[in-house]
Amino acid sequence: MSNGVATNGTESQDQTHTPCQRYLSTRGEDGGHSFEYVVLKGLAADGGLYIPQEVPVVPESVWQSWKDLSYTDLAYNIISLFVSPSEIPAEDLKDIINRSYATFRTPEVTPLVHLQDSIHLLELFHGPTFAFKDVALQFLGNLFEYFLVRKNQGKEGRDRYHLTVVGATSGDTGSAAIYGLRGKKDVSVFMLHPKGRVSPIQELQMTTVLDANVHNLAITGNFDHCQDILKSLFADPEINATHKLGAVNSINWARILAQTVYYFYSYFSLARQSESFNIGDKVRFVVPSGNFGDILAGYFAFRMGLPVDKLVIATNENDSLDRFWKTGCYTKKPVSGSKAEGGLPEDGAKAHEDGVKETMSPAMDVLVSSNFERLLWYLAYEFASSAGMDDEWNKKQAGQEVSSWLTDLKVKDGFGPVYKDVLESARRNFESERVTDQETLDTIKSLYQEVGYVLDPHTAVGVEAARRSVKRAGADIPHISLSTAHPAKFSGAVNLALQDQPEFDFEAKVLPQEFVGLDQKEKRVQDVANDWTAVREVIREQVEEELKALDSA
Numbered sequence: 001m002s003n004g005v006a007t008n009g010t011e012s013q014d015q016t017h018t019p020c021q022r023y024l025s026t027r028g029e030d031g032g033h034s035f036e037y038v039v040l041k042g043l044a045a046d047g048g049l050y051i052p053q054e055v056p057v058v059p060e061s062v063w064q065s066w067k068d069l070s071y072t073d074l075a076y077n078i079i080s081l082f083v084s085p086s087e088i089p090a091e092d093l094k095d096i097i098n099r100s101y102a103t104f105r106t107p108e109v110t111p112l113v114h115l116q117d118s119i120h121l122l123e124l125f126h127g128p129t130f131a132f133k134d135v136a137l138q139f140l141g142n143l144f145e146y147f148l149v150r151k152n153q154g155k156e157g158r159d160r161y162h163l164t165v166v167g168a169t170s171g172d173t174g175s176a177a178i179y180g181l182r183g184k185k186d187v188s189v190f191m192l193h194p195k196g197r198v199s200p201i202q203e204l205q206m207t208t209v210l211d212a213n214v215h216n217l218a219i220t221g222n223f224d225h226c227q228d229i230l231k232s233l234f235a236d237p238e239i240n241a242t243h244k245l246g247a248v249n250s251i252n253w254a255r256i257l258a259q260t261v262y263y264f265y266s267y268f269s270l271a272r273q274s275e276s277f278n279i280g281d282k283v284r285f286v287v288p289s290g291n292f293g294d295i296l297a298g299y300f301a302f303r304m305g306l307p308v309d310k311l312v313i314a315t316n317e318n319d320s321l322d323r324f325w326k327t328g329c330y331t332k333k334p335v336s337g338s339k340a341e342g343g344l345p346e347d348g349a350k351a352h353e354d355g356v357k358e359t360m361s362p363a364m365d366v367l368v369s370s371n372f373e374r375l376l377w378y379l380a381y382e383f384a385s386s387a388g389m390d391d392e393w394n395k396k397q398a399g400q401e402v403s404s405w406l407t408d409l410k411v412k413d414g415f416g417p418v419y420k421d422v423l424e425s426a427r428r429n430f431e432s433e434r435v436t437d438q439e440t441l442d443t444i445k446s447l448y449q450e451v452g453y454v455l456d457p458h459t460a461v462g463v464e465a466a467r468r469s470v471k472r473a474g475a476d477i478p479h480i481s482l483s484t485a486h487p488a489k490f491s492g493a494v495n496l497a498l499q500d501q502p503e504f505d506f507e508a509k510v511l512p513q514e515f516v517g518l519d520q521k522e523k524r525v526q527d528v529a530n531d532w533t534a535v536r537e538v539i540r541e542q543v544e545e546e547l548k549a550l551d552s553a
């Protein structure tokens, strides 16, 4: 490969694509696809998620030359490893990347700030909607546009390829996707959120966007229900054929790819900022987790060779991930009779019958983390590889194993315990922490008192997990804790934590100008039952209306 970057597998016979630029499904029944295909498709035909056939390994000699690059140049170097220039020529890819990050409020895009002791905060909220999702969704919006312009050259009216993007959100993906796609030609966006279970600002950010191609659907249910509806739609061959569904959730590979960049960037930022930290030294990343997309991007950075000591998963009281790392079982609800059933004594969040708790960090109120499937594939692949068979057999085995776990999850609400070796392999690279609502509030308060920094509740979950991790790992290992949203998006939790602090003033200290007056704006949102066929009907009607309006324009 170019750039001195090697793949960790066999070279492909394909003259235009390296094996890192071809994609296969985690369920093993769908593969050999191009980047454009997987980005437009979102979910694989067999229900799995796309991953690259091989992950490129970046040697240390190459990192040295990457250390001082701007965010956009680094992004190009990383992303281009996974996209063949025969699909997106270098100059076009650079242009897409530059435009995607020109909308951020700081040229650093994702600045790293020192928080306290060995803990650094990676601020990911400097994009248009003040959440980490902007990093990937500005890029994905521009990618969609690029592919659609090319597909639709010389085509008119109903012959044009019209993409119907369907997304599920617990608050932040929704607005970031809407801001990435509003007003774009040949795209309709349907964003499903759990009615009444997102923060007031998050809801306003979505529902005050009135572009004709944007449709907000409030579903009577929780985020997992919204995600189930999404998966049922993608599994329906008819609506896929007639409406060409596209995904903006982190099931879309482009989301993960774009997020991988900031793991490298923050590592290099640390090396630039700290005299005692050298390229090659290890670091821990701590990631507030829900759907497992953000931390999975860190796992890809690790597989590419970034010296990661551990990736620390931080969950709120919706702790299916944390329970997996502790027990090897992945279940929506704690196993009957266990200590955690119905909540630990110190838990503060209200539990619903469906098992999901309404916490102070609502964007992480997720029990079925869609990207966990991608990690499961790698765990199953490593396990299969120990049998000494060829790579094709290992991949096939991994796909079968993942399919069987995911079938159990769907049918029996859980799977496991997984084999001991699989769990050990998960524990080699990851640790996990569960943080309660009370601990979240305490962390917001103590960081404000100690260093004057106002954390959002999701970031606070991460910082509390980072503090625990420092106790285990020692102060010599730097911790980069991901700050996933701006505190102004979660005024309820922030005010609750800081209301008794002298001179704390939310409006003056936290609220950005962009949020002032949002509640006075006109809103558009449609209530829909928790039923995928009802959502399908809404999609059919609304897309038809949009296309008719275009016909007569």
Ligand SMILES: Cc1ncc(COP(=O)(O)O)c(C=O)c1O
Residues within 6 Å of the ligand: 131, 132, 171, 172, 173, 250, 288, 289, 290, 291, 292, 293, 294, 295, 363, 364, 458, 459, 484, 485
């Ligand atoms: C603010 C915030 N923090 C953390 C998360 C969890 O990230 P992930 O779903 O990628 O695990 C989300 C939602 O995705 C979020 O919106």
Ligand SMILES: N[C@@H](CCOP(=O)(O)O)C(=O)O
Residues within 6 Å of the ligand: 168, 169, 170, 171, 172, 173, 174, 248, 249, 250, 251, 290, 291, 293, 363, 364, 370
């Ligand atoms: N927390 C997310 C849930 C969707 O996650 P995604 O990363 O898969 O889009 C949100 O804020 O919507």
